[in-house]
Amino acid sequence: MLISAASPEIRSREQRRELSNTTSEVLQEHLSGDEYEKSQPSRKEKSLGLLCHKFLARYPDYPSTAENNYICLDEVAEELNVERRRIYDIVNVLESLHMVSRLAKNRYAWHGRHNLAKTLQALKKVGEENKYTQQIQMIKKREYEHEFDFDGERNEEMARSFGSNEHSEMSFVELPGMEFRAASVNSRKDKSLRVMSQKFVMLFLVSTPQIVSLEVAAKILIGEDQLEDLDKSKFKTKIRRLYDIANVLSSLQLIKKVHVTEERGRKPAFKWTGPEVLPNIQDTKLETTSTVRPPPISESIPSKEQCSKNLFPSQGKQNFTRHPSLIKLVKSIENDRRKIQSAPTSPVKISANTDQNLSAFPSKMAQLPVIAKHQLEGQSKKAKEMKMKLSSSALECNLSSPEVVPKPEPPRIAAPSQQPALTQPLGVCPPSHSPVSPVILPHTHSGVSYAIYLHPSQAHTVTTYRPSFMLQPLPCADVTGIKSINSNVLNKITTEEGDNQIATADPTESLPANERPTVKSEPSSQRCLKRSQALQAKNLIKRYRSDEESVDTSLGESIKNERPPSSSSQINHKVDNFQKERQNKTETLDQNMASCYDQHKREDIPEDEDKIKTKQDIPVAFAIPAFQTFFPSGYLIPLTQCTHGNKAGFSNKEKAGICSLQHTTYSSPIAGVIPVTASELKAVNIKKKAFQITPLNIMLSPTSVAAAPVLSNSCLNSSNTSSAQNPSSSVLSFTLQHVGLIPAGVQVPANPVLRHMPVSSQPESVSHSAENKNLQEKPSVPREPQEPQTVTENFFRTPGGPNTVSSLSASSDGTDRISEGTLYIPQRKLEVSED
DNA sequence: GACTCCCGCCAAAGC
DNA sequence: GCTTTGGCGGGAGTC
Numbered sequence: 042m043l044i045s046a047a048s049p050e051i052r053s054r055e056q057r058r059e060l061s062n063t064t065s066e067v068l069q070e071h072l073s074g075d076e077y078e079k080s081q082p083s084r085k086e087k088s089l090g091l092l093c094h095k096f097l098a099r100y101p102d103y104p105s106t107a108e109n110n111y112i113c114l115d116e117v118a119e120e121l122n123v124e125r126r127r128i129y130d131i132v133n134v135l136e137s138l139h140m141v142s143r144l145a146k147n148r149y150a151w152h153g154r155h156n157l158a159k160t161l162q163a164l165k166k167v168g169e170e171n172k173y174t175q176q177i178q179m180i181k182k183r184e185y186e187h188e189f190d191f192d193g194e195r196n197e198e199m200a201r202s203f204g205s206n207e208h209s210e211m212s213f214v215e216l217p218g219m220e221f222r223a224a225s226v227n228s229r230k231d232k233s234l235r236v237m238s239q240k241f242v243m244l245f246l247v248s249t250p251q252i253v254s255l256e257v258a259a260k261i262l263i264g265e266d267q268l269e270d271l272d273k274s275k276f277k278t279k280i281r282r283l284y285d286i287a288n289v290l291s292s293l294q295l296i297k298k299v300h301v302t303e304e305r306g307r308k309p310a311f312k313w314t315g316p317e318v319l320p321n322i323q324d325t326k327l328e329t330t331s332t333v334r335p336p337p338i339s340e341s342i343p344s345k346e347q348c349s350k351n352l353f354p355s356q357g358k359q360n361f362t363r364h365p366s367l368i369k370l371v372k373s374i375e376n377d378r379r380k381i382q383s384a385p386t387s388p389v390k391i392s393a394n395t396d397q398n399l400s401a402f403p404s405k406m407a408q409l410p411v412i413a414k415h416q417l418e419g420q421s422k423k424a425k426e427m428k429m430k431l432s433s434s435a436l437e438c439n440l441s442s443p444e445v446v447p448k449p450e451p452p453r454i455a456a457p458s459q460q461p462a463l464t465q466p467l468g469v470c471p472p473s474h475s476p477v478s479p480v481i482l483p484h485t486h487s488g489v490s491y492a493i494y495l496h497p498s499q500a501h502t503v504t505t506y507r508p509s510f511m512l513q514p515l516p517c518a519d520v521t522g523i524k525s526i527n528s529n530v531l532n533k534i535t536t537e538e539g540d541n542q543i544a545t546a547d548p549t550e551s552l553p554a555n556e557r558p559t560v561k562s563e564p565s566s567q568r569c570l571k572r573s574q575a576l577q578a579k580n581l582i583k584r585y586r587s588d589e590e591s592v593d594t595s596l597g598e599s600i601k602n603e604r605p606p607s608s609s610s611q612i613n614h615k616v617d618n619f620q621k622e623r624q625n626k627t628e629t630l631d632q633n634m635a636s637c638y639d640q641h642k643r644e645d646i647p648e649d650e651d652k653i654k655t656k657q658d659i660p661v662a663f664a665i666p667a668f669q670t671f672f673p674s675g676y677l678i679p680l681t682q683c684t685h686g687n688k689a690g691f692s693n694k695e696k697a698g699i700c701s702l703q704h705t706t707y708s709s710p711i712a713g714v715i716p717v718t719a720s721e722l723k724a725v726n727i728k729k730k731a732f733q734i735t736p737l738n739i740m741l742s743p744t745s746v747a748a749a750p751v752l753s754n755s756c757l758n759s760s761n762t763s764s765a766q767n768p769s770s771s772v773l774s775f776t777l778q779h780v781g782l783i784p785a786g787v788q789v790p791a792n793p794v795l796r797h798m799p800v801s802s803q804p805e806s807v808s809h810s811a812e813n814k815n816l817q818e819k820p821s822v823p824r825e826p827q828e829p830q831t832v833t834e835n836f837f838r839t840p841g842g843p844n845t846v847s848s849l850s851a852s853s854d855g856t857d858r859i860s861e862g863t864l865y866i867p868q869r870k871l872e873v874s875e876d
Numbered sequence: 877g878a879c880t881c882c883c884g885c886c887a888a889a890g891c
Numbered sequence: 892g893c894t895t896t897g898g899c900g901g902g903a904g905t906c
Contacts, residue, residue, distance in 0.1 A: 084904050087882065114895090126884075129897060146891075146895065234897075278899060284881055309879075 087123070089285055093131050093292035095121050100151045110151040112141060130234065134289035137238035160214075161246060161318045167214050168243030173261065177248055180260050214239050237262055237279075238286045245296065251313035254301055255283050287311055 085091070096117065104110045114132070118125040132149055135141045139156040141149045240262055244253045259279040290296045295315035301308045 084880095084882070089881075124883080125895085126897075127882085129895090133897075274900075280879095281881065281900075282898085284879095288881080 088288065089127065089130060090288040090292050092121060092123055092127055093289045096128070096131050097292060100153060102154045104151055104153045104155075110153075111144070112149040112151055114147045114149065130285050131289055133234040134238045134286050135293075137235040138242070138293075140293075158316065158318075161242070161316065163214055164239055164243045165246040165318045167239075168247040171243065173240075173244055173247045174249075176261050177244065177253070177257055180257050234282060234286065237282055238290070241283060241286050242290070242295070245311070245313035245315075246318055252299060252301065252310050253313075254308045254310035255280055255287075256308060258283055 099117070100110070100112075101108070112132070114125055114128050118128045121128070132141055136143065136149075139160045140153060141151055144150050241253070241258055244258055244261065245251045259276055262279050262283075263275055287296060287298070290311075291298065293315075295313065296311040297314045299310050299312045301310040
């Protein structure tokens with residue numbers, strides 16, 4: 042009563058409550074049952090989405106710190122005429138995005154979208170660490186195989202899959218500066234709507250296309266909780282909660298409801314329509330790397346906390362989730378804070394302003410450590426760039442090595458360049474000044490050389506890769522033993538290319554390319570080229586692979602087990618140590634490889650090209666990582682018609698159908714198979730996000746290698762690929778223009794060699810495909826969906842990001858084998874429609 | 877009949 | 892011991 046008397050706010054609230062009660066009583070009295078029901082708001086009017094709209098309408102998206110940004114739950118519930126329970130639903134989701142934070146009992150602070158960019162970035166990072174992409178793919182795979190049948194064995198398998206994820210018990214992802222407040226409500230974190238909401242958002246941020254079906258989301262969320270309890274009721278409950286979350290996210294215009302139509306029917310799904318989130322660059326740079334509107338420097342993160350964060354940058358997850366050892370400390374602080382602040386129903390306007398002024402105080406001092414750090418980094422980068430340039434010059438010298446460079450007639454399009462773009466072992470010519478950068482790949486075993494058209498923007502990336510993983514032609518009889526050389530390595534390599542998504546925990550990944558410890562320059566590269574001509578023992582590969590794994594694992598472990606460094610000097614020290622250690626190990630491995638090679642050589646394995654060619658009756662496959670390593674983008678164009686040797690075994694039909702991935706490519710051992718990844722497509726930068734081409738491992742025969750097969754998945758989908766035997770240069774020009782490799786109007790010279798290039802593409806089918814249409818969309822933020830949208834989901838990706846490819850190799854018995862740790866899911870079409 | 881999701885019970889946490 | 896918070900599932904409304 043005293044409070045009520047002292048507070049006009051409370052008094053008026055109570056008056057309103059009384060009035061409302063009276064009104065409803067009166068209504069009930071005067072209206073008949075039906076009429077009364079009709080006078081009540083309909084179910085739709087009471088929906089959480091609408092409620093959330095009303096809720097959001099009360100507060101600005103980007104509140105200025107001068108405003109009163111406090112939320113009193115009681116008050117809001119009353120004004121919106123809903124139970125407080127419903128407000129909790131909204132607030133919990135908003136809290137997961139750090140749009141609000143709890144201050145005290147019944148009181149929240151409104152931050153609006155100031156923190157959204159950072160939060161999304163953090164969520165994406167955690168999502169990547171959690172390998173949600175893999176989990177989604179796993180579930181989709183099971184769905185497709187109709188194998189998701191809740192039996193023990195499957196669950197066990199799922200558990201293993203999920204269990205490998207160290208963050209499976211992931212708690213609430215926090216932003217620096219907001220930890221204390223969020224901590225107070227972390228009590229039921231396991232199943233909290235907040236955590237669920239964050240995970241749900243993560244699924245969108247890591248998946249491509251950014252469409253997540255409720256079913257998949259629910260399964261993943263259940264999978265992380267208790268796999269053994271996978272039952273229908275749990276599933277149903279999860280779905281219910283996801284609807285709750287989705288309603289709020291929809292109101293925030295972060296997602297939009299769509300329907301995914303598959304063979305098995307129409308499924309509810311949601312599509313991300315929120316801001317595009319760039320891959321994390323560095324935790325400490327989070328504030329500035331967002332594509333979303335950058336938060337103002339004066340945002341309401343307490344400067345003290347910001348300062349401590351900047352002073353003690355930590356690696357990885359620690360920035361977002363609390364270290365267990367801090368929980369006690371945090372709790373005691375939080376308790377103190379509560380004691381001060383817990384008076385939820387008291388008038389607080391004055392104190393609120395004071396508090397706000399405090400939080401609004403520009404934290405420029407807090408930024409100082411970051412600025413200093415950036416300056417230091419900048420200086421060291423410059424020094425390293427100089428180094429890099431020097432080593433590049435050295436590489437250029439090596440390019441003239443006759444052993445390495447096949448000296449093809451340099452056509453006009455392959456004019457020499459000042460800058461070496463590729464490491465030499467592949468016999469690559471430097472890119473020309475022309476926008477198209479054709480380089481020549483000696484195809485030693487088949488005797489066919491290829492012109493590789495590299496997009497200039499991609500060419501530079503080639504130099505950053507590790508020569509340790511070289512082109513390694515291997516007799517198919519042994520190919521099954523290859524598997525993927527190292528899925529970790531493969532993931533890493535593929536993650537590096539294309540869109541620069543850095544999702545790996547490997548600390549070296551965060552280093553500039555030229556700082557990476559394993560770039561062992563040309564000596565090992567040359568060695569590797571020789572190897573590429575001779576190596577054929579699978580035990581060698583296996584050995585190398587296991588060694589590599591042990592390097593990664595042991596180093597990874599050693600890093601994992603160490604405490605997070607508490608200062609940048611410590612970080613540098615650790616990185617240096619890591620680099621040294623890794624280099625040592627890599628050298629050891631290279632020596633192992635070399636000794637194996639020598640041993641092999643002694644076993645009279647011909648190095649001579651011709652001899653090898655004659656040996657090519659045995660189908661050959663390449664180790665994929667090597668290829669990927671050196672050709673992140675571009676087109677393979679055979680310089681001559683392949684007519685000799687093993688090609689005779691090819692029927693015309695096979696040639697024509699080589700584009701058809703499902704059968705022809707894999708169904709029989711193919712001589713001189715060259716894996717070309719669809720990441721190359723993406724590297725062409727047709728479009729980066731949304732319904733992008735997902736990486737796909739395309740195996741091409743030299744007889745049909747052309748620009749075409751890497752054009753689009755739709756080509757691969759097409760079962761009626763035809764082959765134009767002798768396309769003119771204008772066809773080639775058109776093709777290259779079409780995919781943006783050369784500007785419009787530029788003609789590829791009618792090179793007599795290139796003129797004979799077989800083209801098996803179907804540009805029409807490419808341009809007519811829905812996905813290609815999507816590819817031409819310019820990404821907009823938020824993107825406007827098209828309706829209906831057909832999405833070809835490509836499940837050939839291995840876990841590890843959009844650029845990862847799976848490794849599939851032909852075996853001696855003619856059957857296809859899928860590499861360990863990879864996923865092989867047939868393509869299927871999904872139609873996405875919006876309601 | 878399936879899909880959505882409101883509603884309110886009730887237990888845990890907080891005060 | 893009261894209040895706040897929020898997990899949870901029944902079941903009603905909608906398609």
